[in-house]
Amino acid sequence: MSQAGGLGGLGGLGGLGGLGGLGGLGAFTGLGAFLGAGDPGGYDVLTTAGLGTTAEALRHLSGTDELPPKPRELVPRSEDSIRRLAVWVRGSLYVSEFFSGLVWSPGKAEKDGRDTASLIDKTEADNMAWVTLHRPSAELLQKQCSKVLDYAALREERQAEILSQLGFPTPYFAMILGLNTAEHAHTFELITATQVVAAHTVMVPKFLLAVRRPDQVDGRIQPMIPTPGHYSYPSAHATEAYAVLTVLEALIAEWGTLADCKERVYMLRGLAERIAVNRTIAGVHYPIDSWAGAALGQAVGRAVLDRCNYNADKRAATFAKAGVNSEAKAHPVTFVAEDVRSDVDFCDHDLRDEDCSTAAGLTYHRDKAHSAGKTDVFSWLWERAAAERQAKAAAERQGG
Structure with a gap:
């Protein structure tokens, strides 16, 4: 930001x-x-x-007629x-368009009665829950504090990143993709719009689930930055980073002009992980916060792409053409924090590995898929960001 x-x-x-x-x-x-x-x-x-x-x-000098010309x-x-x-002004419209039909619904888990928060699409006939997050117990938070303490050893090394990522870390994404404001004004606008709607989205489950920050559980943690004035779970930085990552994976695949597209996708994934983990290093998040935030961020990113009229079928075709191994469909996901091992850590590889993510408490309901309807302003923005490709393809340059 x-x-x-x-x-x-x-x-x-x-x-x-x-x-x-x-x-x-x-x-x-x-x-x-x-x-x-x-x-x-x-x-x-x-x-x-x-x-x-x-x-x-x-x-x-403009004349003396009583009425001006008809406009x-x-x-x-x-x-x-x-x-x-x-x-x-478009920023206001992005927020309004994104949340049309979407609501967070509080609930209780059948298994243990713990609080849950579900992001529901009211436009779906069955009010499908896109994401359901279960509230972690106090006992799990106690055990997760040991991971936060361990990460403190990296504070000196990561200090510059942590401090410069207090807001939206747009320059880090721009660095990897070679973006500049002269050529990529709409790409920057798309990134920012995604960050804004992700930030708004994550604040509601934070409120509904009300999880204490690590320094409020363990006095030894002592964060290196001010503790934010909202709850810990899920991580907003992880949500925002993974929402942007999801959108940019689709965008650069759509560009189709980066010879090292796959390698840049890998770097973007590493960046999203690093942004999330930096918050644990700083002492303001548990690893489970990043798990919940990353899952939510992926859902937000795919919903943004849907709003852009870039649906799952288009994404699948583009990913296949670009050789990018990325999930095109948006499957409902549930994160049950109590199913997490107390020593579980967060990393992008585990998030994408079915066995690892399941062991971490993340369940993708692959028998279902959801989508958000396209909207006017997001669709307008996507068309212009997609046209800001780094260089014209060889066939275009040659007129073929």
Whole structure:
């Protein structure tokens, strides 16, 4: 969030500047270069006065007719009407579009009666739960603290990363993909939109499940950064990182112009893991928080792609063409923290390995699949980000 500017322009969302601590940021203020863009603010006093006197002096030259010429009407919901919006206004629309029909529902587990939180799509005939998270017990938190203590040994090595990732770590994704603002404005906007909806999504189960931070359980942990003002489980950083990873895997496969596409996907996965684990090193998350966050993030990322009209069938075809081994379908997933071994750690390899993820308490219901409906503004954004490929394919360059 911090590297993306300031969310000041998103004031119309009920003062998002006050959403401090989303993903550990001191304020939800780091989005301005994307979502604050296009908000001119006010002029200085001298310019305001000068504009006033100039307008008064020149107004008579515009004619004396009582009515101005009849305007050409704009076309609602058209590509042109979306293009004309300031970026921060589109940011409001991304949030509204993403959450259309989606609600979090609290519940109780049949097995042990522990609290659960399920992300449900009300547009599905059976109100399918996309993600269900079970609340971990106090005993499991006690045991997970030993992993947090062990990770403290890496604080000096990871200090620069941890501090610069307090907000959205957009520069890290840009580094791997060679992005720059001159060529990839819409790709940056897509990344930021994904981070924003992921950040909003994860705050609800945090509230519903109310899990203490590690330093509130074990006084020896002593975090190296301020403890965020919200609950620990699931990890917002893991949710955001894996949502962006899921979207970017599809985007660079769609580009089809990176000769080392597969290798960059591997680096993106390593980055998402590293972002998540850095929060455990810092002392503000248990490994189980990253497990829950990564699973939720994947679901959010696939829902964003659906909203972009880039559904599972399109993803499968693109992944096959690009040679990227990535899951195209969005299967419902359940994370039961009590099924986790007390010493379980988080890593991307285990997340993708069926046996390892099952042993960690993660269950993908592969007999089902869910999808979100496409929306106007997300679809508009995807088309433009997809056109920002790093270089034209050889066939295009040769006119073939």
